[in-house]
Amino acid sequence: MDYLYHSGTYVEKTQDGLKARCDVVDETFRAWVQVIVRPPGLEIIDAQAEIVASAEDENLQGTLERLKGVRVGAGMNKIVPGLFKDSACPRLGEMFLEAMEGVILALTRPFIADFHSRLGRPAEGADAWLLPAILDDSGREQLVAASPRLRNSCAAFPEEV
């Protein structure tokens, strides 16, 4: 094998808010980033990062300070890469975005889990034993009614559900 990569994103509750961390390791780079965001606005109140191994030696403090106040949500996909674009380590911007997307998914998870526990049905066909609770047409309709922004977001939620 010529190149291996692994990333892990972890979100948990803390006293100060939600802590989201992203770890990445590949052939030439190993680093972690971490943000603490404060609900309900989900603005970043603390940002940390460490490049454990890299070809570069980067002073991160100024960039990390500029992350404070950025909100998890609309606009982050442009703001965060922009903050790191001219730094010596743009990869950290990718990692912070992973962590921030993890926050959104962490907050989405209980909402989806509630629908699955109430309305989930076994998948059709050969996957039934592996997928005991997915949403059928009726379940999808109810999910989109509760969260209209899902409509037209992917193949599972077309314009006409």
Added chain:
Amino acid sequence: MSMFQRHQTVSVQRTPEGYVARGELSDHLYGMVLKIAVDSDLVVTRIEGEFIRYTTNRCVLGLKSLPLAEGLDLSETGVESKIRKEVGRPGCRHFATLLVTLSRCLNRAKNSEQGAQDGC
């Protein structure tokens, strides 16, 4: 207590034609595998995906959009937003996320092979 975890693992291998890469994404909501072949310029020549876990009876339809990635030049500026818009939105956004990761890994594997100091 963990509210959410996501793991992505990618392996890239050199081939006579270019590279092949295999990626897996697994989180509390979805699980999927993506296999991709590119030529030496990182243009996608073949792509296959498989859902391991999904949330609705229509998610598997998202696989139909993967061939839209064939012909994409993964070294091109702006390819990530093209993947999210042209492969993710009509198909599956999570497959698009994994394809973006594979794209980055293929670029880094190529740079690394060419001796570029691409750690960051």
